Amino acid sequence: MHKGKNLITKKKKKMDTAQNPDSDHKKTDLPSSASVYLDPNYWNQRFSNEEHYEWFKDYSHFRHLMQSHIKPNSSVLELGCGNSQLCEELYKDGITDITCIDLSSVAVERMKERLLSKGYEEIKVLEADMLDLPFSNEGFDVVIEKGTMDVLFVDSGDPWNPQPATISKVMAMLEGVHKVLKPNGIFISITFGQPHFRKPFFHNAKFTWSIEWSTFGDGFHYFFYILRKGRRSLDDEDSIEKIQMPSISLYHEELEGEDYIFRTNIEELNS
Numbered sequence: 473m474h475k476g477k478n479l480i481t482k483k484k485k486k487m488d489t490a491q492n493p494d495s496d497h498k499k500t501d502l503p504s505s506a507s508v509y510l511d512p513n514y515w516n517q518r519f520s521n522e523e524h525y526e527w528f529k530d531y532s533h534f535r536h537l538m539q540s541h542i543k544p545n546s547s548v549l550e551l552g553c554g555n556s557q558l559c560e561e562l563y564k565d566g567i568t569d570i571t572c573i574d575l576s577s578v579a580v581e582r583m584k585e586r587l588l589s590k591g592y593e594e595i596k597v598l599e600a601d602m603l604d605l606p607f608s609n610e611g612f613d614v615v616i617e618k619g620t621m622d623v624l625f626v627d628s629g630d631p632w633n634p635q636p637a638t639i640s641k642v643m644a645m646l647e648g649v650h651k652v653l654k655p656n657g658i659f660i661s662i663t664f665g666q667p668h669f670r671k672p673f674f675h676n677a678k679f680t681w682s683i684e685w686s687t688f689g690d691g692f693h694y695f696f697y698i699l700r701k702g703r704r705s706l707d708d709e710d711s712i713e714k715i716q717m718p719s720i721s722l723y724h725e726e727l728e729g730e731d732y733i734f735r736t737n738i739e740e741l742n743s
């Protein structure tokens with residue numbers, strides 16, 4: 473067993489009573505292992521009992537970054553909306569053409585009910601698989617994922633050399649995103665994944681987007697990637713050359729709730 477998995481088990485025992493301050497529920501039962509996040513039944517059961525949970529901080533922590541890249545008239549697709557309030561916050565900021573998708577039928581129905589009760593009936597919520605997007609080509613100005621792609625990496629193995637199944641799923645997601653983005657559209661990825669792990673995927677020759685990123689959060693930083701379709705350049709190609717591994721503490725108590733689970737890949741570097 474990888475040391476990283478042992479660390480997750482130990483950390484889980486320490487954090488079973490941890491609360492996410494950005495959530496409306498009192499407690500989320502943490503799974504026995506990160507791989508449980510790949511089970512659709514887990515999410516259906518969880519969303520049946522959980523009103524709201526925010527992965528990787530709430531909107532207030534990265535609102536300034538969103539506003540720099542999304543115009544009020546943008547058509548926006550959110551992948552894996554779950555029970556997040558991200559779409560509501562975008563709507564409050566004047567972005568009304570929003571489509572949310574999730575693989576969980578329970579999440580979709582509960583999200584629809586919540587949005588209708590708050591008067592956000594313009595926001596569309598659909599049951600759909602982000603690995604097989606049911607939309608026409610070049611239909612959205614902006615695609616957003618917040619912690620959704622991280623789930624695909626929970627059983628990836630060596631983060632420097634992910635398993636073929638992980639690579640296949642991540643590429644299916646990115647190819648779908650690239651397809652549905654309009655020319656000059658942007659893909660925003662809010663994630664725990666560091667550039668030296670994400671850039672090999674983002675820089676695949678199939679894609680024409682440029683890549684930049686910012687960070688947010690106190691203590692431990694989360695990443696806010698901005699990928700602009702049709703803006704790839706030779707400078708982007710050069711930047712994929714060897715990236716220096718940053719110094720990272722593996723025991724940041726600033727991580728809230730379940731966010732620590734997505735540290736698995738980093739912890740396994742020391743296994």
